[in-house]
Amino acid sequence: xxxxxxxxxxxxxxxxxxxxxxxxxxxxxxxxxxxxxxxxxxxxxxxxxxxxxxxxxxxxxxxxxxxxxxxxxxxxxxxxxxxxxxxxxxxxxxxxxxxxxxxxxxxxxxxxxxxxxxxxxxxxxxxxxxxxxxxxxxxxxxxxxxxxxxxxxxxxxxxxxxxxxxxxxxxxxxxxxxxxxxxxxxxxxxxxxxxxxxxxxxxxxxxxxxxxxxxxxxxxxxxxxxxxxxxxxxxxxxxxxxxxxxxxxxxxxxxxxxxxxxxxxxxxxxxxxxxxxxxxxxxxxxxxxxxxxxxxxxxxxxxxxxxxxxxxxxxxxxxxxxxxxxxxxxxxxxxxxxxxxxxxxxxxxxxxxxxxxxxxxxxxxxxxxxxxxxxxxxxxxxxxxxxxxxxxxxxxxxxxxxxxxxxxxxxxxxxxxxxxxxxxxxxxxxxxxxxxxxxxxxxxxxxxxxxxxxxxxxxxxxxxxxxxxxxxxxxxxxxxxxxxxxxxxxxxxxxxxxxxxxxxxxxxxxxxxxxxxxxxxxxxxxxxxxxxxxxxxxxxxxxxxxxxxxxxxxxxxxxxxxxxxxxxxxxxxxxxxxxxxxxxxxxxxxxxxxxxxxxxxxxxxxxxxxxxxxxxxx
DNA sequence: ATAGGGTTAG
Numbered sequence: 160x161x162x163x164x165x166x167x168x169x170x171x172x173x174x175x176x177x178x179x180x181x182x183x184x185x186x187x188x189x190x191x192x193x194x195x196x197x198x199x200x201x202x203x204x205x206x207x208x209x210x211x212x213x214x215x216x217x218x219x220x221x222x223x224x225x226x227x228x229x230x231x232x233x234x235x236x237x238x239x240x241x242x243x244x245x246x247x248x249x250x251x252x253x254x255x256x257x258x259x260x261x262x263x264x265x266x267x268x269x270x271x272x273x274x275x276x277x278x279x280x281x282x283x284x285x286x287x288x289x290x291x292x293x294x295x296x297x298x299x300x301x302x303x304x305x306x307x308x309x310x311x312x313x314x315x316x317x318x319x320x321x322x323x324x325x326x327x328x329x330x331x332x333x334x335x336x337x338x339x340x341x342x343x344x345x346x347x348x349x350x351x352x353x354x355x356x357x358x359x360x361x362x363x364x365x366x367x368x369x370x371x372x373x374x375x376x377x378x379x380x381x382x383x384x385x386x387x388x389x390x391x392x393x394x395x396x397x398x399x400x401x402x403x404x405x406x407x408x409x410x411x412x413x414x415x416x417x418x419x420x421x422x423x424x425x426x427x428x429x430x431x432x433x434x435x436x437x438x439x440x441x442x443x444x445x446x447x448x449x450x451x452x453x454x455x456x457x458x459x460x461x462x463x464x465x466x467x468x469x470x471x472x473x474x475x476x477x478x479x480x481x482x483x484x485x486x487x488x489x490x491x492x493x494x495x496x497x498x499x500x501x502x503x504x505x506x507x508x509x510x511x512x513x514x515x516x517x518x519x520x521x522x523x524x525x526x527x528x529x530x531x532x533x534x535x536x537x538x539x540x541x542x543x544x545x546x547x548x549x550x551x552x553x554x555x556x557x558x559x560x561x562x563x564x565x566x567x568x569x570x571x572x573x574x575x576x577x578x579x580x581x582x583x584x585x586x587x588x589x590x591x592x593x594x595x596x597x598x599x600x601x602x603x604x605x606x607x608x609x610x611x612x613x614x615x616x617x618x619x620x621x622x623x624x625x626x627x628x629x630x631x632x633x634x635x636x637x638x639x640x641x642x643x644x645x646x647x648x649x650x651x652x653x654x655x656x657x658x659x660x661x662x663x664x665x666x667x668x669x670x671x672x673x674x675x676x677x678x679x680x681x682x683x684x685x686x687x688x689x690x691x692x693x694x695x696x697x698x699x700x701x702x703x704x705x706x707x708x709x710x711x712x713x714x715x716x717x718x719x720x721x722x723x724x725x726x727x728x729x730x731x732x733x734x735x736x737x738x739x740x741x742x743x744x745x746x747x748x749x750x751x752x753x754x755x756x757x758x759x760x761x762x763x764x765x766x767x768x769x770x771x772x773x774x775x776x777x
Numbered sequence: 778a779t780a781g782g783g784t785t786a787g
Contacts, residue, residue, distance in 0.1 A: 173778090180778070211779045246780040279781040314782040349783045380784040387785095412785045419786070450786045481787040513787060 172203050179212040188216035192225060207238040214247040218254035226251045240268065246276045253284025258293075275306050283315030291319045295328070310341040317350040321357035329354050349377045356385025379407055384416040392420035393660065396429065409436070411445045418451035425731035425758060426655045427459035450478045457486030460729055460756045460763060481514045488521030489762045491773060496521045497530070512544055519553035524762060528561040552581040559589020564598055580610035587616060591623050596632075599623045607639075614645050615734070652710035653731040654718045663713040672717065679716040680707070687746040706739040711757065715744060719751055732759040745771050 182191035217226035252261035271277040285294035320329030336342040355364035421430035456465035480503045487496030522531030558567040583606040590599035624632030718728040749769030765772035
């Protein structure tokens with residue numbers, strides 16, 4: 160081809176270049192690569208003006224082979240030294256995940272050492288490929304060589320500061336931007352807002368956001384997704400409304416965060432509104448959006464709709480399968496979930512660690528002990544995945560629930576990695592179910608060493624002592640808790656009503672209809688043969704308040720008051736529904752003849768006609 | 778004429 164081509168009369172490349180540029184600027188990347196190919200076929204030879212566009216297309220589509228081919232052409236045409244071409248090549252290698260190749264190019268062409276854009280391309284390449292040390296190191300080199308740092312350098316560098324350890328570095332960068340006078344550029348502000356949010360400094364991020372005079376869509380998205388990532392689902396919905404009131408139109412990124420917050424809060428009505436918007440704007444083909452829809456419907460208890468979204472997706476990602484499988488697990492439908500897992504494998508999708516967490520916990524919730532152990536084995540042997548602490552915790556849970564406590568202990572001892580709090584916590588939970596006080600004390604000592612501030616474990620241990628009538632033990636736990644000075648009760652529940660989410664806290668009286676809610680609660684309690692008690696509730700963490708004021712009861716009472724007879728009631732609880740409340744809701748479902756769906760931290764409970772879907776309450 | 782950049786899920 161090459162020799163043949165040189166015989167063909169060379170045609171001026173300018174019209175080709177203009178078209179290449181047009182396509183690339185419209186993000187029609189594969190079209191631009193096709194055009195480049197026909198350009199070669201027609202006998203016109205590309206020049207230094209053709210490559211940047213074509214390389215950019217390879218970068219955008221992550222096509223390393225085509226990119227390297229282009230690199231060869233560049234060498235043949237002798238224009239590697241051309242700054243625009245060199246930078247485009249470096250960027251292409253980075254975007255295709257070949258950072259070493261990019262670095263080699265950078266080192267070999269020393270003229271790039273004075274070009275800020277080359278540093279910028281390489282730094283953002285390091286950042287995108289999680290090479291934090293290389294990124295910061297190159298930034299230092301850049302300054303040593305007196306190459307000027309600009310806002311694009313910052314945009315490439317700031318995203319490395321997304322772990323709390325790097326927040327100081329991030330703040331120093333912020334200071335540097337002020338000195339350079341680029342701290343008011345919108346993109347720079349956006350990247351710092353994101354940085355603070357990802358480090359968990361939600362207030363700092365919000366303060367920066369409030370100070371931005373003209374906010375862009377990404378500015379709004381940065382805070383909305385930051386709230387979502389920090390579990391502030393309520394604030395997400397609030398800010399989303401505010402954003403719309405300013406006339407800013409949400410994009411798929413916004414809607415993904417909003418949907419995930421609806422999932423969190425059980426706000427199906429709001430989620431459905433978002434789905435309408437998704438359809439109206441043609442975002443249905445966006446995999447992120449569809450995955451978020453699946454998870455929203457699943458976590459709102461609407462399995463059929465979740466499956467409906469899943470079934471019509473033209474392209475499913477691993478995340479789509481994982482969300483769907485996890486959703487069957489939460490609903491106690493282990494068979495369907497495991498069948499879907501098999502389907503996934505048959506479809507040639509390689510499982511990852513997360514999907515294994517889903518299938519393993521599905522097995523343990525449904526008592527499929529051996530099936531779970533089999534899968535754990537297959538994970539290591541067949542799929543060559545290194546189990547993490549979360550997988551070990553699942554296996555301990557699997558063995559523990561089945562009453563195989565000794566095996567669970569041996570398993571922990573044989574672990575090649577250090578067990579974390581969740582592993583010992585799973586053992587502690589098993590000891591509660593099977594009333595093994597001695598082992599519980601061992602597990603408890605370990606677990607509070609690893610997670611001293613997790614209140615749930617203290618409550619669990621206290622309840623194990625309660626079950627065995629060990630007054631001294633109960634007292635000891637109380638003292639420990641007092642010493643550690645636990646603050647307010649973290650138990651809360653949500654109910655959605657008329658497109659608004661109502662939040663209830665244990666013993667809380669700040670809800671606008673508190674009077675009515677408590678009256679209804681009293682009424683229900685008179686009807687139910689109430690088990691009075693001030694015992695600490697197992698795992699639900701709502702300590703030292705009477706169980707009769709637990710958040711899920713307030714939510715139930717409110718929902719009965721507000722919704723029409725016959726309507727199903729969905730209550731979301733952040734922790735676990737305690738035994739007392741479980742019994743209470745069961746009885747209420749008979750008295751008021753309503754169906755209750757309660758989603759707690761790990762699964763769904765269905766209450767109807769005095770019965771509950773789960774035999775064993777967790 | 779041409780290069781480098783910010784937000785997204787289980």
